[in-house]
Amino acid sequence: MSIRERWENLEKQILRPEAALAVNAVRDREEEPCPVRTAFQRDRDRILHSNSFRRMKHKTQVYIAPEGDHYRTRMTHTLEVAQIGRTVARAIQINEDLTEAIALGHDLGHTPFGHVGESALNDACGHFRHNEQGVRIVEHLEKNGKGLNLTREVRDGILHHTGTEPAQTMEGRLVKYADRIAYLCHDFDDAESCGLLTADDLPKEVQERFGRTHSEMITSMVMDLIAHSRMGTTLCMSEEGDRTLLLLRQFMFDNVYIAPVMIPDRERGYHVVTCLYHYFMKHEEKLPEKFIRCADSLSQAVTDYISGLTDNRAISLYKDIYVPRNWNY
16 A cells, blocks of 8 residues: 555545545546655645746735835745645644645736736736636646646635635635635734734724734634534634624725725836736737747737736836836836
8 A cells, every 4th residue: 555545545534524535636637646645735746846836925915015024925925824724624624735735826826916916917908817817827837838737626726715606625615714814814914014003903803802913813713713613514713703804804905905005006016017918918029939829819828927927027027118228227
C-alpha cells in the first residue's frame, strides 16, 4: 500500500460523512496517481508552485502601494485564508487538504489594484469576475496554455468562493467563510496601522461579540463557526455571529473600502487599468504571443494579460506608454 493510499484510507476513517474524499476526486484529464500525495494535496502543490500564485505577492489587497512592509498583499491574505480554513476544517472533520487547495487558489484571478482593477476591467471589456478568471487561469493559462488539470472539487471552490451560488463541497463553502473572516479582520488591522481607524470606532456589538483586536476577532469568529458546524450537516455561524459579521462588513465598506480617503488611489488604479486595456486593444502586436494563442478573441487576450499584471508592472507599463521619457518622474 502506497503512502497516498494510506492517507485515503485515513480520510475514510476520520472525516465526517459530508466531507469530500480525495479518492473520489475527478480530473478532466486522467493521470497517474502520485504515490505520496492525494489528489487534493497534489492540487495544493500545483497552485503553490504556479506563476499566478507568485504574482500575488505584488498585488494589492486594500492599500495601493502602501508605505511600510507589513500591510497585507493578495498573497498574505491568501495565506491567512488558508490558515483559518485549515483550522476550521480540522476541527469539524472535513477535508483539510481540499480546503487548503481551494483557499490557496481562490484569488489567483485578481487584478492589479484589487477590486478597483476588477471593476475597471469589467467596465472596459463588458464582463470580468476574478473568481471566473481564477478558474480560467488554472484551466487554460498556466503552464503555457496547458493548465494545471486541477480536480473539479478545487475548481468549483475557486469559482464559488464569492457570489450567491454555493460551492458543491462543504470545504468550498468553508473557504467562503474563511475568506470573509480573514479580510474583515486583517483589513481592520491594517486600517489601525495606518491611523485610519481605532478599536473605539468599531460598532459596539462587534466589540462585545468579537473583541477589539485582530486576534480576538478572528478567534471569536472561528470558534463560533466551529461550534455551530461540528454537529450539524451544514456549515454556519450562530444567528448572532452572522448578524455581527455582516455588521462588521458594512462598517468596513463605509469606513475603509469606499471611504473618501481611499478614493484618490482607487481612481488612479482604475485609470491605469482602463488605459492599458484600451492601449492593447489598439496594439495587438504588443501583447505577449502566449496570450493571443490561449484566447478566442483579442478582448480576452488583453483581459488575460492585464489581469495577471502585478501593481508595479501595471504602473511601469503605464509610464512606458503614456509618460514622456524626458520627463522626470
